[in-house]
Amino acid sequence: MHMTIRLFAGLAEIIGSSSLAFHSHETPLTAGRLKELLSASYPDAAPQIKVSLVAIDHEYAPEDSVISESSEVALIPPVSGGEPAEEDLGTPDGRFSITGQPLNGEALLDKVLDEGHGASLLFVGTTREMTGTQRTTALYYEAYVPMALSKLQEIGREVEEKWNARCAIAHRTGLVGLKEASVMIAVSAPHRDTCYEASRYAIEKLKAIVPVWKKDIGDTGEQWLGSDSNAMNYRTL
Structure with a gap:
């Protein structure tokens, strides 16, 4: 074979x-x-x-x-970080995407707003400078693009089924500098409590199943992160 x-x-x-x-x-x-x-x-x-x-x-x-x-x-x-993706890829409705371009929170949130929903949230994960005594200057992301997009859609379906909520997710690839967004998750729901729950679920599930990796770039060199765990770890706020 x-x-x-x-x-x-x-x-x-x-x-x-x-x-x-x-x-x-x-x-x-x-x-x-x-x-x-x-x-x-x-x-x-x-x-x-x-x-x-x-x-x-x-x-x-x-x-x-x-x-x-x-x-x-x-x-x-089991790591996060790496090279830019081979291609940008997204669903036709624009709710789920893997891209090398800067993320637009307002545009993403607009894709989940619903007349029947009274609550909406935008989660933004950004590159943080300090983790303990270690200084990060940038993160470099890589994705297995087709599979990553499929898993983002899977998360969106689960959010809709569990909370009657709408979800949109965008993830960066390539070099992401300090304070820049690497991931955004927009959620809307009928009520605020379910909206908070759905948003928290989406980022935790993303970290666990979406094949995205990163390399930490810092003053002392470069290092792949999360090599001892199957979770996809994010250095975010």
Whole structure:
């Protein structure tokens, strides 16, 4: 079986490529077994591969998921940060987007306002300078764009089902300087209590499932963040 595996962030940096042509004689091949074979073939990257998640056709795959030769396969390392996205991508209604351009909160909020809703919120996550004694000068974001957009839409559907609320989310890629917004989440709901709950749920779910990574750029160098956790961590206010 021949396949091309997409790589991101620190894992791509270690292997030296954002994609990897891989051949396996084993059939069927599961996601777990693929990680074992890759770890054996790339021992320097084995620690990163071990904690990475496999995605098949833009969905996270359990270890026993079978990979077909036609599948789009990616390894999702547990970090945030990285290179600019290959493309900007958004839904036709503009409610969900991954973009290298500055985010517009007023425009995003306008997409969720509803005559039947009495409350609306705009959450803005920005680059913070100090974390303890460590100084950040900028963050650099990378996204697995098609899958990230799919997961943003999934969050929007869940918010609507759970709280009868409307949700729109935009996320930056590329270099994001101090005080600049990396993520914005707009929510509207019939009442303020559900609006607060829905907004909090959206950012926490985004951090957990959306494949976006970042690299911290500071006075002492550059560092991939969150390498010991599957959560997508954000250095925001």
